[in-house]
Amino acid sequence: MSFAFHRPGSLDAAIAVASEHGEAARFLAGGTDLMIQINRGRAAPKHLISLAGLGLDTIGESEGEHVIGALATLDAVVTHPAFQTGLVALTQASAVVGGRQVRNIATVGGNIVNASPAADLVPVLLALEATVDLRGPAGTRSMPLDRFLVGRGRTERRPDEILTAVRFDKPPAASATWFLKAGRRKAMEISVICVAAHLVRGGKARIAIGAAAARTVRVPAAEALAEKEGAAAFREAGRIAADAVSPIDDVRASARYRKLLVATLVERALAACADRLGKDGR
Numbered sequence: 193m194s195f196a197f198h199r200p201g202s203l204d205a206a207i208a209v210a211s212e213h214g215e216a217a218r219f220l221a222g223g224t225d226l227m228i229q230i231n232r233g234r235a236a237p238k239h240l241i242s243l244a245g246l247g248l249d250t251i252g253e254s255e256g257e258h259v260i261g262a263l264a265t266l267d268a269v270v271t272h273p274a275f276q277t278g279l280v281a282l283t284q285a286s287a288v289v290g291g292r293q294v295r296n297i298a299t300v301g302g303n304i305v306n307a308s309p310a311a312d313l314v315p316v317l318l319a320l321e322a323t324v325d326l327r328g329p330a331g332t333r334s335m336p337l338d339r340f341l342v343g344r345g346r347t348e349r350r351p352d353e354i355l356t357a358v359r360f361d362k363p364p365a366a367s368a369t370w371f372l373k374a375g376r377r378k379a380m381e382i383s384v385i386c387v388a389a390h391l392v393r394g395g396k397a398r399i400a401i402g403a404a405a406a407r408t409v410r411v412p413a414a415e416a417l418a419e420k421e422g423a424a425a426f427r428e429a430g431r432i433a434a435d436a437v438s439p440i441d442d443v444r445a446s447a448r449y450r451k452l453l454v455a456t457l458v459e460r461a462l463a464a465c466a467d468r469l470g471k472d473g474r
């Protein structure tokens with residue numbers, strides 16, 4: 193394995209290198225996915241373009257939105273003051289990625305662009321109806337994360353586009369989020385199923401599920417039921433979500449077991465949101 197390492201001094205310079213080399217180049221953030229893929233022979237870029245030091249690592253707010261820079265680390269998400277109450281699902285999901293060393297360098301943008309169906313942060317961002325910002329030679333474009341994700345390892349990103357940030361509306365005060373992950377062990381484990389829920393008092397529910405299809409998915413039919421609120425509606429939402437997904441059998445779990453997990457975790461995540469809203473969710 194050999195590649196040229198580029199350390200550009202600006203976003204435009206990084207994009208120029210990527211444009212010049214096309215599919216032979218890959219951007220490097222924390223490297224916790226990419227370097228492993230290179231070591232295992234699953235990726236063989238001829239050019240690695242570092243995104244470090246280009247100002248993409250801030251987490252902030254603007255005009256009713258939260259904006260997370262693509263290079264923000266998962267550790268920075270876990271400890272961010274704005275994510276400790278209504279947006280706690282962001283910290284719950286980030287906190288179960290790998291171990292401390294991984295979270296210290298792994299980035300939000302890497303988790304999204306890598307497009308693993310089991311990426312833990314992605315269901316939370318989908319449940320928050322997040323938008324991604326992409327910068328390329330022609331300028332910046334934005335699109336819903338739901339449209340950005342195409343399939344396993346595939347997104348709408350062009351090879352010379354940098355994911356610069358992910359944004360989502362500040363949720364209303366009377367809203368709650370929750371994230372649940374099932375794995376074969378409690379730490380350093382890829383999700384067998386992961387679920388994120390976002391409940392707004394007065395009738396809005398969003399549910400997203402990871403590791404249950406070729407990409408992380410929302411389940412609108414289950415969301416509609418969950419909006420009725422209450423224990424029976426949440427149970428039924430779980431059942432409908434399980435029907436809606438098509439997980440695979442693999443070494444981690446059978447498809448049937450994954451569907452059972454979806455039903456249970458969706459119900460529990462919704463109930464946890466309702467509890468946080470001070471309602472009787474069970």
Ligand SMILES: Cc1cc2nc3c(=O)[nH]c(=O)nc-3n(C[C@H](O)[C@H](O)[C@H](O)COP(=O)(O)OP(=O)(O)OC[C@H]3O[C@@H](n4cnc5c(N)ncnc54)[C@H](O)[C@@H]3O)c2cc1C
Pocket residue numbers: 218219220221222223224225226227228243262263266288289290291294297298299300301302303304305306310311312313353354355356380381382383
């Ligand atoms: C031991 C271990 C355990 C792990 N456990 C989990 C887990 O439990 N859950 C989980 O979800 N993940 C897990 N991961 C995977 C990984 O840590 C995360 O997906 C992480 O968020 C990836 O971020 P990164 O910055 O390291 O990405 P990188 O490896 O740098 O990049 C990943 C991909 O995205 C591209 N890319 C990165 N940033 C950008 C950008 N801004 N613009 C354009 N392209 C970009 C790269 O070119 C590459 O193709 C684990 C990894 C390890 C090594």
